[in-house]
Amino acid sequence: MEGLTALALLTGTVTTGLMAGLFAGFAYAVMPGLGRGDDRTFTAAMRQINRAILNGWFLSCFLGTPVVLGLAVVLLWTGEDRSALPPAAAGLALYLVVFAVTAAGNVPLNGRLDADGGGGEDGDAAARERFESSWNRWNTVRAAACTAALACLAWALVVYGGGAR
Numbered sequence: 066m067e068g069l070t071a072l073a074l075l076t077g078t079v080t081t082g083l084m085a086g087l088f089a090g091f092a093y094a095v096m097p098g099l100g101r102g103d104d105r106t107f108t109a110a111m112r113q114i115n116r117a118i119l120n121g122w123f124l125s126c127f128l129g130t131p132v133v134l135g136l137a138v139v140l141l142w143t144g145e146d147r148s149a150l151p152p153a154a155a156g157l158a159l160y161l162v163v164f165a166v167t168a169a170g171n172v173p174l175n176g177r178l179d180a181d182g183g184g185g186e187d188g189d190a191a192a193r194e195r196f197e198s199s200w201n202r203w204n205t206v207r208a209a210a211c212t213a214a215l216a217c218l219a220w221a222l223v224v225y226g227g228g229a230r
Contacts, residue, residue: 071225081160081218089211092204137153166203
C-alpha cells in the first residue's frame with residue numbers, strides 16, 4: 066500500500082500544481098493582457114477560451130485531483146504512518162475550496178458571458194462589465210487556494226518521504 070499511497074500523493078500534488086499554474090497564469094498574464102483590449106475583443110476571446118478549456122486534459126486534472134487526493138488521504142489515514150495526513154488533508158480541503166469557487170463563481174460567470182452573446186459595442190461593454198471584475202476576483206481566490214493546496218501537498222510529500230517504513 067505504501068507504493069499506492071506515494072503514487073496517489075504524488076499524482077495529486079502534480080495535478081494540483083498544474084491547476085495552480087493555470088489559475089495563476091490567468092491572474093497575472095491572461096486576464097491583464099485581455100483587459101488591455103477593447104470590449105469586443107475581450108468578450109470574444111473569453112468566450113472562446115471558456116469553450117476551448119473544456120477538454121480532456123483540463124477535465125482530467127480538474128476533476129481527477131480531488132479523487133486522487135481523497136485516495137491519498139484515505140490511504141494515509143489507514144496506514145501505519147499518519148505523519149503526512151495533516152498536510153495532505155489540508156491540501157485536499159483547500160483543493161475542494163478551489164472546486165467550489167470554480168463551480169459557484171467562475172463557471173456561472175462563464176455561462177452568463179456566453180448567454181449574453183455580444184450584440185454590438187454596447188452589448189459587449191455591458192457583458193464585460195458584468196463579467197470581468199467578478200471573474201478576476203474569484204480566479205484570484207482559487208489561484209491562492211490552489212497554490213496553498215500545492216504547498217501543503219509538497220510538504221506532505223516531504224513528510225511522507227522522510228517517514229520510517
